[in-house]
Amino acid sequence: MPRSHPAQPVDLPPDAVAKEITYEAALAELEQIVQRMEGGQLPLEESIAAYRRGSDLLKHCQQKLSDAERKIEVLEGGALRDFDAASGAAQ
Numbered sequence: 001m002p003r004s005h006p007a008q009p010v011d012l013p014p015d016a017v018a019k020e021i022t023y024e025a026a027l028a029e030l031e032q033i034v035q036r037m038e039g040g041q042l043p044l045e046e047s048i049a050a051y052r053r054g055s056d057l058l059k060h061c062q063q064k065l066s067d068a069e070r071k072i073e074v075l076e077g078g079a080l081r082d083f084d085a086a087s088g089a090a091q
Contacts, residue, residue, distance in 0.1 A: 023064040030057040 021029075033054045036042055042050055073079070 021060070023061055026057045026060045026064075030054055030061065033057070 033050045037047060037050055037054075
């Protein structure tokens, strides 16, 4: 029987869980998965499950970033502008 992953509730499918968490939480979980996989801590079946979960989390993060970019476009009148970190304003 495969071990459950502490960051993922067992009663929800992996892709449903990814839609319910914040970008930051998804990124943190993805980093944990990468560390576990790189550390060779997972047997084959758990590695496959972790890869699938990581893929779902990556898609979730990419979607969140895309959504944020669209919001910025709306705020800037439909045109993205470079942000100058020194002045704190869009150029």
